[in-house]
Amino acid sequence: MNVTLRNPENAPRPAGPYSQVGRVELGGGALLFVSGQVALDEAGEVVAPGDMAVQSREVMRSLDALLRAEGATLADVVSIRTFLTDMSRLPEYAAARREFLPGTPPTSTTVEVSALFRPGAVIEVEVVAALPARAG
Known part of the structure; x- marks a missing residue:
């Protein structure tokens, strides 16, 4: 098993000292x-403070960019x-x-929290993705 932690170059920068993506290689897949x-x-500023619909779409675009950087x-x-x-405000997020x-x-967990790490941020999303083994 091989584990790689990194911050892809063509994806959103992390907001602190952590890795954006952890990749675990498993039997040809990951x-x-x-x-x-x-x-x-x-610039690291919250987009559309307090706006769940706008932030939800921006978060999904960020997740997409990070995933694409990993294939x-x-x-x-x-x-x-x-x-x-x-x-x-769950319906606004659900639409996005x-x-x-x-x-x-996918499997899903959604919880309400009292606050996030940046004032004005109303949503945070993390994902796990599975890549099948490549043929050939």
């Missing part, structure tokens, strides 16, 4: 563990964990999630 993403712009897509997601600061994950839904 599991990708993607750190929780909040909606941050290139995966959102279609490879097998588990998703979501942290919301207000569970009554359906837009970006239109197929069979």
Whole structure:
């Protein structure tokens, strides 16, 4: 088993001292563990403070970029964990999630938290993706 932790160059930068993606090679395939993403712009500022719909879409775009940097897509997601600061706004997140994950839904956990690490951030999402062994 080989484990790699990294921050892909063409993907969102981490907001602190941690790795964005953990890759575990397993029998020719791989599991990708993607750190929780909040909606941050290139300067590290929260995008659309307090806006669940906008932040949800931005978070999904960030997750997609991180997965693509590892040769995966959102279609490879097998588990998703979501942290919301207000569970009554779940429908706004659910709409974005359906837009970006239109197929069979992955396993899922969604919890309400009192706050996230940046003021104005209302959602954080982390995923696990599975890549099958490559033929040939």
